[in-house]
């Protein structure tokens with residue numbers, strides 16, 4: 487039974503709140519998962535009243551509400567309240583505290599969700615603490631922040647220091663929505679609920695690991711955010727690094743949040759540091775130029791609205807990492823992400839080594855492909871293993887076939903859970919296992935910081951790739967051997 491609470495959303499009129507937070511809370515309500523007395527207090531600077539705000543949110547949720555019974559939307563809207571306040575004004579926080587304390591129907595537990603630009607996190611945490619809203623005497627207080635947690639290692643450490651001055655680590659929930667994705671959670675289960683793979687899950691049998699997230703979309707209306715972030719900070723520093731940690735971690739002693747996070751931290755700590763003079767051998771960046779997506783011509787990054795004419799911000803980043811521990815020593819992990827790529831999708835592809843004896847060398851099937859294990863994150867949620875089988879008939883011929891453990895059909899899933907739904911429930915429950923701990927964030931920054939520093943100095947030139955392609959072929963130079971190639975899809979022969 488979950489505690490009731492007031493779920494306070496700062497920046498409630500913004501994009502994240504409109505597209506993710508409020509729809510996820512609505513879906514949870516429809517599924518009967520929210521505690522009965524839970525109230526959502528939306529904070530914003532605009533002149534809404536609770537009534538007009540409910541009407542506005544009602545419009546946003548109308549399409550989803552049409553799919554469920556007619557009582558669901560009014561029932562959800564009745565949970566919403568609006569609080570007009572300015573985060574730059576200390577008086578707003580005084581008023582907020584008074585509202586929280588004096589409104590009879592508000593439960594005493596409070597979640598503060600900062601759906602705000604990261605530069606505001608420290609200041610808001612400070613202001614909440616200044617009016618005592620970090621104190622847990624009357625009920626629990628939890629503060630949720632979204633990635634990016636800082637701009638670089640130094641900035642992340644300063645943010646962390648600031649947050650932990652005002653809130654205790656047990657009150658802090660650092661969200662990386664990838665940890666709420668079904669198949670990302672399935673990686674953990676697949677590895678530790680099945681013994682079959684464990685003997686193979688190491689440097690003796692695995693040739694290399696690839697983690698890919700690509701998008702056919704461009705930067706859309708996020709120019710100011712993206713220009714200051716770039717692909718490395720936006721996707722690799724947290725989302726892809728978390729996926730790497732889940733693939734590479736040791737089994738935790740139990741399912742406690744701290745035990746899981748301890749194991750992930752050990753992996754991040756074991757990543758071989760990349761000295762600045764080796765950045766070019768280990769990482770590659772590029773930017774999309776004009777091209778075609780779905781038959782339509784699309785502009786290059788420099789032609790997008792509000793992007794400076796000479797920007798060298800990367801929209802594509804790829805890197806090669808090594809994890810220096812017993813399990814993974816010398817197995818390359820290739821990470822890659824890009825906007826305006828040929829297709830939208832995320833997957834983890836693990837290629838195994840050749841069998842130790844090339845038994846079929848003298849036969850027509852001398853060139854047998856290696857086994858792959860493919861973990862589809864999106865749009866396909868699946869786990870597939872590629873194995874070789876003999877073609878029926880005369881002579882020795884083989885073909886590759888896929889053993890499929892999909893949780894969904896190619897047409898989609900029966901139940902589509904948004905990553906935020908499970909994560910929002912976790913914060914209400916006080917479960918940190920899918921949230922990042924302070925040291926986890928710092929160690930992930932340590933990995934990418936040398937690339938950020940080197941790239942920040944190289945402002946004269948950036949390689950480009952046409953929109954709608956798989957990125958620049960030059961990124962292939964990261965591969966250790968010629969027989970390695972980017973696995974672009976989950977289909978057979980997806981290299």
Ligand code: BG6
Pocket residue numbers: 701720721832
């Ligand atoms: C966000 C990034 O964290 O993740 C976006 O800021 C990116 O740039 C998005 O598009 C991808 O998330 P998803 O869930 O669509 O794969």
